[in-house]
Amino acid sequence: MAFEVTENGGVTIIDVEGQLIVGNRQELKQKVLERLDSGERKFLIDFTNTGYIDSSGLGVLVSLSKKIREQGGELRLANLNEDLKTLFELTKLDTLFHISNSRDEALQTY
Amino acid sequence: MNGPDYVLELPNELDAIDRAVSFLLERGEEAGFERDRLRLNFRVGLTEALVNAILYGNERDPDKRVRVEAVFDNDKATIRVTDQGTGFDPSAVPDPTLPQNRGETGGRGVYLIRCLMDHVEYNASGNSVTMVLRKRNGPSNSTTSSDTSMKTADRTSLGHEIGRLAEQYRRTFPERAVQVWARDGSDWTIVYASNGGEDPEPGPSTARMTTDTGLELALDVGEQGAALDFFIGALEMILGYEEEARSAAREIAERYEEINLLYSISEVLGSVVSLPAAAQKILSEVAETLGGRRASLWIHDERSNRLVLAAAVGEGGTPDSIAVDDPRSVTARVFREQSPLNVERGATLPRGGDDVRPSEEAFVSVPISYTPPEGETRIIGVITLIGRVHHARFSAGDARLLAAVASQVGAALETQRLMEESVQRQRFQRELELAHDLQMKLLPSTDDFRGVIDIEARCAPADSVGGDFYHLVRLSETRCAVVIGDVSSHGFAAAMIMALTMSAIGIYARESEHPSEVLRRLHRSLISELESTEMYMTIWYGIVDAEQRTVTYANAGHPHAFMMRGDGTRERMDATNPPLGLLPLPEYGEGVLGWEPPGDLICLFTDGLSDALGHGKASGEGELLDRVAALADQPSDAILARVFADAQNGTDVPPDDRTALIVRGS
Numbered sequence: 001m002a003f004e005v006t007e008n009g010g011v012t013i014i015d016v017e018g019q020l021i022v023g024n025r026q027e028l029k030q031k032v033l034e035r036l037d038s039g040e041r042k043f044l045i046d047f048t049n050t051g052y053i054d055s056s057g058l059g060v061l062v063s064l065s066k067k068i069r070e071q072g073g074e075l076r077l078a079n080l081n082e083d084l085k086t087l088f089e090l091t092k093l094d095t096l097f098h099i100s101n102s103r104d105e106a107l108q109t110y
Numbered sequence: 111m112n113g114p115d116y117v118l119e120l121p122n123e124l125d126a127i128d129r130a131v132s133f134l135l136e137r138g139e140e141a142g143f144e145r146d147r148l149r150l151n152f153r154v155g156l157t158e159a160l161v162n163a164i165l166y167g168n169e170r171d172p173d174k175r176v177r178v179e180a181v182f183d184n185d186k187a188t189i190r191v192t193d194q195g196t197g198f199d200p201s202a203v204p205d206p207t208l209p210q211n212r213g214e215t216g217g218r219g220v221y222l223i224r225c226l227m228d229h230v231e232y233n234a235s236g237n238s239v240t241m242v243l244r245k246r247n248g249p250s251n252s253t254t255s256s257d258t259s260m261k262t263a264d265r266t267s268l269g270h271e272i273g274r275l276a277e278q279y280r281r282t283f284p285e286r287a288v289q290v291w292a293r294d295g296s297d298w299t300i301v302y303a304s305n306g307g308e309d310p311e312p313g314p315s316t317a318r319m320t321t322d323t324g325l326e327l328a329l330d331v332g333e334q335g336a337a338l339d340f341f342i343g344a345l346e347m348i349l350g351y352e353e354e355a356r357s358a359a360r361e362i363a364e365r366y367e368e369i370n371l372l373y374s375i376s377e378v379l380g381s382v383v384s385l386p387a388a389a390q391k392i393l394s395e396v397a398e399t400l401g402g403r404r405a406s407l408w409i410h411d412e413r414s415n416r417l418v419l420a421a422a423v424g425e426g427g428t429p430d431s432i433a434v435d436d437p438r439s440v441t442a443r444v445f446r447e448q449s450p451l452n453v454e455r456g457a458t459l460p461r462g463g464d465d466v467r468p469s470e471e472a473f474v475s476v477p478i479s480y481t482p483p484e485g486e487t488r489i490i491g492v493i494t495l496i497g498r499v500h501h502a503r504f505s506a507g508d509a510r511l512l513a514a515v516a517s518q519v520g521a522a523l524e525t526q527r528l529m530e531e532s533v534q535r536q537r538f539q540r541e542l543e544l545a546h547d548l549q550m551k552l553l554p555s556t557d558d559f560r561g562v563i564d565i566e567a568r569c570a571p572a573d574s575v576g577g578d579f580y581h582l583v584r585l586s587e588t589r590c591a592v593v594i595g596d597v598s599s600h601g602f603a604a605a606m607i608m609a610l611t612m613s614a615i616g617i618y619a620r621e622s623e624h625p626s627e628v629l630r631r632l633h634r635s636l637i638s639e640l641e642s643t644e645m646y647m648t649i650w651y652g653i654v655d656a657e658q659r660t661v662t663y664a665n666a667g668h669p670h671a672f673m674m675r676g677d678g679t680r681e682r683m684d685a686t687n688p689p690l691g692l693l694p695l696p697e698y699g700e701g702v703l704g705w706e707p708p709g710d711l712i713c714l715f716t717d718g719l720s721d722a723l724g725h726g727k728a729s730g731e732g733e734l735l736d737r738v739a740a741l742a743d744q745p746s747d748a749i750l751a752r753v754f755a756d757a758q759n760g761t762d763v764p765p766d767d768r769t770a771l772i773v774r775g776s
Contacts (some may be wrong), residue, residue, distance in 0.1 A: 044654060055648075055717055059598040062692050063644050090669035091648065092685040 003028055003037070011042040011110055013103070020057035029060050032075075033067065041073030042043045048079040058093060065097065069102050074098065078106045114179035114190075117717030120160070122174045122193075125159045134180055134189070141182035144246055150186070152243055155226040159191040159239050162220065167237055186244040197236030245533070253641065271497070272329060273302020291328040298328070352404075387422035389519075396493065396515055397423045400508050403471070403497030407478075408432065408441060410491050410521065417445060417492060420523075424497075441475055445492050450476040450513060454503030471497040474504040476513045480520040490520055519597070542574035549575050549605055552612050554582045562656055563590050564776050566746035568754060569769040576767035577604030577645075578716050580611055583619040588657040591619045591628075592773055594668065594714040595649035598689075600767055601644050610639060611647065625651045625664035626686070626698035633690045633698075641693030648689045650714060654705065654773055661712065662702045666690045670720060672735060674742075676709020680735060707775020713738055714773075718766030722757035746772040 002024050004015040011037050020028065032043060045061070047053075053061075065075045078100040080088065088094040100106035116137060120126040131153055136149045160176065168174040174194040181188045200220055202635045224230050229242035272292040290302035291312045311317070312328035319327050389407050397405035404424030408417035416431040436442045444451050453473040475494040481487040493516050498504050504512075547572070556565045559582060567580050577597030584590050593615055597604040614635050618628045628651055640646055650671040652663035665671060668690030673681040686699030705712070715734065723737075724730020734753060741749045750770055757768060 030693075054599055054721070055596070059644075059646055062646060062689075066692070088671070091667035091683055092688040093667065096688050 005031055005097045008107060009110075011044050011107055012040045013044045013046060015048070018050065019052045019054075020050060020060070021052065021054045022056040024056050024061040028100060029064060032064050036068060036073070041052065041068070041071060042110055043068055043073065043075045044078060044103070044110075045075065046078050046103055047081070047084060048103075050081070053084060053087065058087070058091065059095055062093070062096070074110075076110070078102060078103050078107045114181050116178075116180045117177040118180075120178060122164050122168045122172055122176060124161070124164060127157055127164070130160065130178055131156050136176070137180065137182060138187055141187065142245070143182075143187065143243075143406075143532055144211065147243065147246060147631070151226040154239055155223045155243070156189060156191075158188075158220075158223050159241065162239075163191050163193035167195035168197060168199065186242055188240065188242050190238060190240040192238035192334075197233075197238075199236055200232050200239075203724040217613070272327065273304070287442070291329045294325050323731075324346075339635070341746060386420060389523065392515070392519055393421040393423050393493070396512065397495060400474075400495060400502070400504065400512065401499040402474075402495035402504075404428075405493070405495050406441070407519075408445070408492045409478075410434070410445065410489070410636060416443060420491070421482050439493050440473065441494050444475040444477055444494075445489060448479075448489050449478050450509055452504055452506070452509045455498075456502065472583075473504045474509050474512060476516045477511065478516040478520040480524040486583060490524055493519070524643065545602070545605065546571065546574040549608070552609060553580060556582065558582075558584065559590055561652055561776060562588060564746060564774040565590075565592065565771065566750055567769075567771045568750045569767070570754065570769045572600050572718065572765035575602060575605035576600040577608055577647075578718065578767035578769040579608045579612060580714075580769060580771050581615050583616060585619065585653065589653060589655045591615075591625075591653050591714070592714070592771065593649065593651050593652065594671070594716065594769060594771055595647055596668065596716045596718075596767070597647045598645050598691075599643075604645065607636070607639060607643070607645060607647065611649070615651075624651075624700065625653060625662055626700040628693070629664045629666055629687070629690070629698045633694065636690060637694055646689045646691035647684075650683065651681070653710070654712070656775060659705050659707070661705045662700060664698050664700050666698070670715045670717065670731060672713045673703050673705070674711045674713055674735065674739060676706065678739065705775075710775075711738075711742065712773035713770070715770035716766075716768060718768040719753070719757050719770055721766060722768065723753070746774060 076098040163176045177192045179190045225242040288304040289296040315328040316328040407421040409420045418431045450511045455472045477489045478491040583591040648668035650668040665685045671683040720730035
């Protein structure tokens with residue numbers, strides 16, 4: 001439902017539909033960690049269809065980013081809308097993530 | 111009842127019962143009554159009657175008395191107990207063994223007397239009860255035998271019984287005295303003679319019979335044909351009496367055990383004991399009463415769907431728990447099928463699969479059911495008895511009694527479990543309240559800063575405890591550190607991080623003049639805690655200087671920190687770094703803003719407050735600031751009260767901790 005997982009050129013892509021909030025963040029976490037466990041290392045979360053991320057949503061992105069990094073992988077984010085971009089800038093989280101303006105841009109530079 | 115042998119006038123007090131009963135028991139022993147009948151039937155029946163007379167008949171009135179009259183005949187004792195009360199209707203006393211009456215406190219005495227005495231009669235007004243208890247083996251001059259069976263009945267008791275019957279029917283034979291002789295191989299003995307009978311041996315006109323045990327009996331009623339007919343009729347009657355007496359004795363004994371057991375169970379359950387202790391005690395009583403070698407009591411645990419051993423009696427490798435779907439466990443099967451199982455030794459135990467081994471021991475197992483005051487009956491466990499002492503099987507009566515016990519036990523255990531759960535919930539609730547109070551006490555009072563800087567603050571956790579906090583540290587006469595923070599979670603883990611942060615800030619704020627350095631040290635001391643709990647924290651740390659008219663701040667990812675100018679413009683005090691708990695940084699950034707009181711106002715808050723005002727949308731922040739600006743001419747505490755009240759209406763967002771501070775110049 002809220003999270004659709006696909007694969008493109010060795011990168012696991014997760015589309016977030018709607019919101020990433022306290023109620024569904026565990027689901028995202030579980031989906032990503034399952035794939036990390038099965039050996040995937042490159043991840044991209046696409047926020048094209050995402051309206052809102054609350055503070056616990058930000059928390060799960062941070063925690064996933066750390067876990068992936070510990071395994072020698074990377075988590076990138078793409079297609080944040082203006083509000084979400086502001087949110088990342090306000091919290092200075094933009095300094096911790098590789099944030100791309102489009103999915104292709106993220107995939108090309110991986 | 112003519113001419114009682116003994117008359118006792120008792121004071122209306124319970125202490126008198128024991129003396130009276132002991133006295134009459136001794137007289138009964140002298141009169142040749144069987145000890146077991148005295149101890150059980152006589153003692154209990156008489157005691158119950160006296161208790162009723164004193165407590166209910168005389169209504170504990172110390173001025174009243176109880177009269178006891180007793181006659182000990184050859185074959186029976188007759189006791190009459192009379193009180194001075196207004197009497198009662200014995201037929202109106204409910205049967206205490208019926209399920210609907212088991213909870214009643216009264217009514218057992220009257221029932222017990224009926225069970226234990228051979229004959230019970232109340233007078234018309236109901237204040238006097240006459241009880242008759244017969245000797246089991248006839249009159250006292252007989253050679254008493256403890257066995258009540260007809261086959262071993264000795265000649266005197268049988269002969270006497272026949273003679274007694276003949277006497278009763280003497281109207282049929284008015285012309286001659288009744289006389290009965292008996293012999294078992296040797297000489298004739300007179301075993302019964304009405305007044306006038308004196309022949310040492312039966313004459314030729316007597317009717318004779320031989321019982322199947324070889325006992326020869328002779329009866330003389332003056333007419334042979336009539337005597338023979340009577341013989342046959344009398345023997346049939348006696349056999350009937352014997353059988354009746356035997357089954358009555360059995361029933362009384364069974365009832366007595368049952369009543370005793372139920373009494374002691376309600377005693378155990380009535381006293382305040384723990385669930386395991388109650389289960390253990392009840393199980394011991396049940397095993398003892400029914401003669402079970404081993405016994406176990408299992409309670410269903412819904413979470414694991416296993417039957418957990420609550421108590422066990424006797425040796426044997428009983429496991430701690432059994433899976434409900436275990437095909438090899440008979441106890442699990444009884445639970446699943448919700449019906450009792452009674453298997454005798456050597457019979458095939460219905461185990462699962464191909465296992466058809468005969469049972470090594472007798473086995474009875476019943477489900478424990480519980481019916482809540484409102485709702486469906488459900489099975490909450492199983493009681494199992496294994497191995498019947500001296501017998502190959504448990505009787506149907508045993509199984510019924512066990513089932514009755516199980517239903518009592520079920521209600522009591524379930525009630526106790528629910529009570530314990532509720533006690534635990536209450537305890538947990540109290541601890542939460544304590545934790546809440548403790549956390550609120552950690553937050554500093556804003557009163558200490560009056561005169562220099564005007565600070566108002568408010569913090570409302572979503573749960574009892576939360577992850578939001580603020581802190582104030584006075585650095586000098588004119589300088590004060592102001593802090594707002596938000597741990598990315600709530601509940602106990604977040605509250606612990608909050609408490610750690612509060613105490614760490616208290617130390618670092620005085621060690622360093624630079625907000626960036628305070629955050630760096632704070633991060634260093636918190637990072638392992640934050641990482642292990644997967645939490646992070648946004649925090650704004652500012653030093654407000656009333657003399658220099660500046661605010662110097664470091665901001666680790668906290669979005670909601672604003673300088674609201676007197677001219678209506680707003681400046682966000684941007685994050686200088688990401689939140690704490692993500693990456694250890696060698697250095698932290700700092701920002702400085704001019705601050706011109708009284709027009710300039712510093713407004714700090716957490717997203718719980720703005721999200722509630724914006725109904726979950728990003729616009730909440732702007733709405734909150736607009737509200738504060740509109741209320742700027744009012745005192746700070748009034749502004750906060752208003753904003754928090756408005757946020758209270760935002761019920762369409764998940765609850766989150768809400769915190770806000772307003773800082774102004776004095």
